[in-house]
Amino acid sequence: MRRIEIDDDVYAELERNVKGFEQPNDVLRRMLLGKSRPTPGSPGVPSAAAPSIPGALSDLIAQGFVKAGDTLRHVQVRKGRRFAATVERDGWIRTDIGRYREPSPALGKLVGTSIDGWAYWIHDPTGKSLRQLRAESGATGRGGR
Template sequence: MRRIEIDDEVFSYLQSRSEPLIDTPNDVLRRELLGDSRPSSEAVRKRRPGGLAPLIEAGLVSAGDVLEHHQSRLKRTHTATVTADGWIEIPDGRAFSRPSPALKAQTHTVINGWGQYTHVPSGRKLQELREEAAAPMN
C-alpha cells in the first residue's frame, strides 16, 4: 500500500462523501474515482454489529433476506438486503447499521425504517420482528 498526502480541502471533500465510522478515505476515493461502491473488506471486518443483529440471533431474519418499502403515492418500491453482521445494504452498495438511515438514503426523506421496511420472507414489518426478538422468553 502506498501513502499520499492531501491538503485540507481535499480531506474535507472526502469527509463529506463518507459514511461516518464506516468509510476510510481510500473507500471514498475508490467509490469516486473507480465507481466501486463496496467498502473495503477491512472496513467490513472492523464494523460493529448492525441493528438487525438481534433479529438474526433470534432466528427471525437471515443474511441475504430482502427488505422492501413501497411508496404507493410515488409508485416506487425500494429494496435492501440484510448482511451477515446485521447491516442493511441498499442496491447502490452502501450499507447502514440501522433501517431508518438506509430508508432515508433511498427515499430522500426522514422515515422510520423499522416501521416501514417489510421483511419479505415473513411479510412482517421490522418493528414487529424487533419487538418479538426483545420479548422475554416464557
C-alpha cells in the first residue's frame, strides 16, 4: 500500500464526506472512482467471511409478499419526521445511512433509539406493517417458519 500526505483542508473535506463508518481511503475511492467498498463489521454490513447471509425479509420475498425495490416507511407524526428504506433482492434493507439485515436495527439507527422495525416499518405497496406481512406468510418469528 502506498501512502500520501494531504493537508488539513483536504482531510477536513474527506471527513465531511464520510458515510457511515467509512475510512478516508473509502471516501476517496467513492469520490474519485465512483466505487464503494463497505467495511466489514460496519452496521448492517456482513463480515467478509459471510457475504451471502440472506436478510430477514428474504422469506417474504420468496413467498411474494414483498418484492425487491419495494419501499418501507416510518412516520413520526408528532416530530414531523419521515423515514424511508428500500428492500433489496437478498432481503436486506437499505436506508440513507446503511444496509441492514434486520428491520429493527435499520429503523433504530434512523430514529436514534431502539424500536421494533417489524411493527413500525410500513410496506408502502400494501400499507401493512412487516409484522402483519410476516404473520400472513405463516412465519413464526425471526427468519423461521
